[in-house]
């Protein structure tokens with residue numbers, strides 16, 4: 080039996096799976112509802128500047144206590160658990176006060192963990208991924224290392240306000256005494272692992288790549304980034320480790336209180352997005368696309384080329400490779416707006432428009448950003464006809480295809496900019512609301528020239544962590560995660576590329592080398608900051 084905890088921002092979830100990968104236990108603790116004394120909304124505090132966003136670290140400790148108590152009262156057999164791992168929202172950080180290691184080591188049976196740990200944190204409210212209050216620290220970091228692209232080339236991402244290095248720099252500059260009182264800084268993931276371990280758990284390579292501090296190639300902290308953020312930081316972070324590492328056995332507190340076997344192994348915890356990659360069982364060349372409120376792409380990349388947009392992280396299931404994350408804000412809400420304007424608010428009518436127009440849309444294409452986009456930083460509606468002239472409108476069905484082809488084309492271009500290559504074995508794994516629409520998936524398949532599968536990703540980070548726990552037990556013998564999770568349900572094939580779409584489609588041919596006009600057009604769009 081393998082267990083996993085997952086600390087997101089609104090709840091703590093647990094899943095246990097058996098040897099056949101069947102889910103045998105599932106539960107959660109909802110921060111707002113189950114721990115009302117912390118008075119969070121969605122598990123967080125949004126401060127009066129609207130930029131600072133934090134979560135009380137003791138709420139996370141108490142939630143862990145509560146979920147384990149719930150498992151115990153339901154009769155869950157902890158003694159069967161061979162390994163556990165977990166995931167935490169990325170970028171958030173926890174600050175351990177000097178002397179806390181002793182308290183962690185001595186977690187005793189007589190006290191609830193929550194009570195014991197109260198004195199441990201030098202920062203009571205942890206900065207989390209929603210925080211965007213570190214703009215000045217970001218500029219300073221980029222400047223210190225030689226610019227945004229240089230920082231991306233070292234750490235996988237240009238400076239982002241939520242990334243941990245910038246958060247640490249803010250704490251150091253605003254409260255140097257608090258920083259000095261801190262003996263260890265954990266990510267949310269390594270913090271949760273520390274509780275199970277009864278010692279400071281190291282940060283894993285994959286979640287560590289979301290800090291603007293790790294050299295993703297060498298997998299060591301970057302001295303120039305550390306120096307730019309705060310003094311003496313390396314010591315407070317500890318050495319990063321491969322994501323599949325077994326950190327040690329569970330600490331006696333949990334064996335005594337809940338009946339875990341003393342042999343139960345704690346496998347390094349990681350970020351929620353890396354854990355989702357494991358949960359979706361992504362393999363080399365695969366892409367996962369979540370078509371939800373916003374569109375998110377996860378890519379498995381062999382040889383990444385970090386860029387100013389998107390994030391390159393060390394791959395959580397294979398330390399020799401990488402994963403990329405790309406986020407697009409104008410996803411389903413943008414599609415809904417065009418559906419309402421051009422298809423009387425009906426997805427059926429929207430789908431018919433896609434069927435009645437040809438791949439490539441006779442050269443018509445648009446970029447649709449109702450709200451300021453993340454990738455790229457652009458706003459507005461921009462339509463181009465086959466001669467690349469800007470036009471103010473399209474017939475309704477042309478508009479619908481232009482939107483969907485434009486959205487997927489941008490995804491492919493940005494993925495390729497990060498070093499992604501479509502391969503003959505590439506599978507696109509689609510999830511989220513719009514993945515129920517086959518006509519949309521057909522366009523996706525044609526633009527990437529790869530089959531599209533659908534998967535259920537409910538709890539993918541949680542499930543991924545259970546898979547990682549199993550993998551951790553055998554990873555040292557070079558067994559891959561894919562081998563370990565062979566028994567898990569396969570994704571369902573939804574659509575394959577339309578025969579000849581690649582040749583017909585002006586869109587897709589724009590990716591092929593040697594078509595000067597199209598390359599020129601792409602360059603032009605880039606200059607206009609549309610790609």
Ligand SMILES: Nc1ncnc2c1ncn2[C@@H]1O[C@H](COP(=O)(O)OP(=O)(O)O)[C@@H](O)[C@H]1O
Nearest residue numbers: 370371372373411412415426511512513515516
């Ligand atoms: N048949 C459909 N075709 C296209 N989009 C759809 C369809 N059904 C639902 N959606 C879109 O899915 C979105 C919700 O996706 P979901 O993955 O549930 O969102 P979230 O990101 O909030 O979890 C809605 O905004 C809706 O526009």
Ligand SMILES: O=C(CO)[C@@H](O)[C@H](O)COP(=O)(O)O
Nearest residue numbers: 087168169170208241351352
């Ligand atoms: O900031 C990021 C990724 O860079 C977020 O994805 C956090 O990791 C929060 O978790 P989710 O909202 O994806 O669950």
